[in-house]
Amino acid sequence: MATSNTASTQWRDRYGPWAVVTGASDGIGLEIARDLAARGLKLVLVARRAAVLEQIADVIERTNSVETRVIAADLGKSDDVERVLRECQDLDVGLLVASAGFGTTGNFLATDIRDEVDMVDVNCRAVLAMSKHFSARFAARKKGGLILFGSIVGYQGVGNAANYAATKAYVQTLAEGLAVDLAPSGIDVLSCAPGPVETGFAVRSNLSSAQSADPRAVARETVAALGRMTTVKPGIMSKILINSLAFLPRRARTKILSGIMASRTKHHHGSEAQRTPQQPA
Template sequence: MSFLAKYGPWAVVAGASEGTGQAFARRLAADGVNCVLIARREAPLTALADELRARHGVDCITASIDLAKSDAFDRIVEAVGEREVGLFIANAGGDPHGTTFLDQPVDSWIDLITRNVTTAVRCCHHFGGKMRERGTGGLLLVGSGACYGGANNMAVYSGSKAFDMCLAEGLWAELKPHGVDVLYLSLGRTDTPELRRFLTEKGLPVPSDLATPEAVAELGLERLPHGPIQNFGQADDEVGRLPQSAAQRRQRVEMIAQASQAIYGKK
């Protein structure tokens, strides 16, 4: 099955205005996939949509939506309409604060949780359900290595990314028998405008070893059929600095899935 047949004819890219989201949209359009581009800022979305139409001849629509708002999911569904979505990419979700938990108003953390967790869960449920009915499609959650443990200045961020990782693992086990691929793409430091703004605000230099957004998008789409985890910069069986390799986590999920069948039955 071709990429377009598996993950088309439409993809929803949440967080498409810059950085890795923009790179995902360009890569998808090059494969002939039509794109629903979502982010807060309309101007960069419009420019990207015009570029993809002109360069690849695909159809693109844009929707200016704040994913941290309670109505984000409803507005995404409204924007998509009756279009058949074969791929949902949850790409938005960085932490713009970089402060300790108590040094930020709690509503700021609730917004981060809504963006990283609640909106992503609702979209995965909605689009994943339609994919299961068709027997094809993919869900790609772009995350961070922060998912592997909490740390100073990252309490809510790492917690939200850990949730997304476990969600992806569970959905991978549940949807794999139905032909739907699920991947959590765990990133390290990536050269995005958001990271550069953060470093400038903190007076920090730009590291020389940053991953490019294009490399992230290429790897994420390449590894989508091989979920549930891909750690950027590491081979599937490489542990590196992490507690487990992607292959080891896959084996763990498979073992738990088999054990749970005795309790819940096979669905």
């Protein structure tokens, strides 16, 4: 018991006292926020929906007796990203969890360029800006952690989700390189590369969610992997898919993943892409 108390105090000391969690209003980000609060970290909760975040913050504060701060921001807008960083300036942050993200699906000819560019801004540009800012802060305190979100689709091109897969390839590659650059400064970098997870993501991306992992289990496995590895493949599907496809030629992986994506896409017509709403309901 004493040992596990010491271990959790050391964990909090390494990655606390504050963690910034983007995408905390839903899905994997929300479950990671809950997991971190249960470990005693104070939380900055970031997403667009202020009212949802306030409710979540209220429950977390009452359940876990930890402080929270809510920052409503659209991470597709660089002014909002900068405001988030400014509003975290007075806090001793030790962990960034960059879970905010979304995907478009459908044939590239039919997708909307505004969604495609917004997706690059949210999934890549905001992740880069926040990683850059917090890694400098963590280097100054010689400890900290970054958790970024790749995906099984980030290991090859994927038809019907071409730009989404490309954003996730960017994050996976970024995380692997940052893990090398930041290790000497005491910073642990983790890429989480899930398969399908049962969150609002599938609905928003117009995908069926068969054989999806439980977001709580994904969150638990991800947080536990921090400091132990560079990429976590949470859940059975991501392990099977990534590991079994790893030895195939890239072209074959693209064919297989494109087939899976086509079968998961609810709108099967190649000319009909799903437009992800810019503003959440």
